[in-house]
Amino acid sequence: xxxxxxxxxxxxxxxxxxxxxxxxxxxxxxxxxxxxxxxxxxxxxxxxxxxxxxxxxxxxxxxxxxxxxxxxxxxxxxxxxxxxxxxxxxxxxxxxxxxxxxxxxxxxxxxxx
Amino acid sequence: xxxxxxxxxxxxxxxxxxxxxxxxxxxxxxxxxxxxxxxxxxxxxxxxxxxxxxxxxxxxxxxxxxxxxxxxxxxxxxxxxxxxxxxxxxxxxxxxxxxxxxxxxxxxxxxxxxxx
Numbered sequence: 018x019x020x021x022x023x024x025x026x027x028x029x030x031x032x033x034x035x036x037x038x039x040x041x042x043x044x045x046x047x048x049x050x051x052x053x054x055x056x057x058x059x060x061x062x063x064x065x066x067x068x069x070x071x072x073x074x075x076x077x078x079x080x081x082x083x084x085x086x087x088x089x090x091x092x093x094x095x096x097x098x099x100x101x102x103x104x105x106x107x108x109x110x111x112x113x114x115x116x117x118x119x120x121x122x123x124x125x126x127x128x129x130x
Numbered sequence: 131x132x133x134x135x136x137x138x139x140x141x142x143x144x145x146x147x148x149x150x151x152x153x154x155x156x157x158x159x160x161x162x163x164x165x166x167x168x169x170x171x172x173x174x175x176x177x178x179x180x181x182x183x184x185x186x187x188x189x190x191x192x193x194x195x196x197x198x199x200x201x202x203x204x205x206x207x208x209x210x211x212x213x214x215x216x217x218x219x220x221x222x223x224x225x226x227x228x229x230x231x232x233x234x235x236x237x238x239x240x241x242x243x244x245x246x
Contacts, residue, residue: 051233063233108171110173114232117162117179117181118162118164119234120176121173121176123172123173124171126171
């Protein structure tokens with residue numbers, strides 16, 4: 018299957034700073050990518066759908082000004098957590114849409130202190 | 131709107147025993163169906179998927195699932211559990227009209243524990 022990478026795999030930042038997470042599809046072009054958030058022992062919650070060359074579509078309840086998504090190319094989408102706070106600490110997972118399935122990245126563990 | 135129900139947030143089996151993880155869905159049309167496995171601090175790995183055709187789907191690591199439209203179910207099974215199967219399992223559905231690579235609806239997950 019297709020390979021999706023995320024960078025960094027884990028990050029610790031101080032409250033009030035911003036953090037950027039990259040999601041790359043390594044061997045195919047992804048018009049659509051998705052960003053999920055996962056709390057411990059819980060399922061994945063879709064945050065937004067990222068479409069190349071257009072604005073992301075955010076799910077209800079997700080602050081678009083706090084979670085900035087940019088999909089500048091067919092192989093790269095970025096999620097920037099702005100002015101991070103401890104409650105933003107979570108596991109963030111991206112995926113790239115294929116024809117019949119999504120291909121998931123390995124996830125990024127964000128800890129805000 | 132689609133929804134997915136996974137009965138049993140925790141399932142425990144003995145090594146070598148049958149694994150059965152339940153998944154029921156609600157959808158106005160037969161959806162695409164997926165089972166993913168997640169190991170701690172890792173992303174999701176696709177075990178198997180059903181789009182069209184044969185309703186019994188075989189996946190990786192000896193897992194299989196059967197799509198039963200009349201029961202709106204897609205239960206995951208494995209004849210003989212191995213210690214390495216211990217992980218979190220997620221059932222998911224997507225709308226075939228918009229494409230299998232489109233928005234997924236996940237179940238709440240089932241933690242599988244395998245005991246000696």
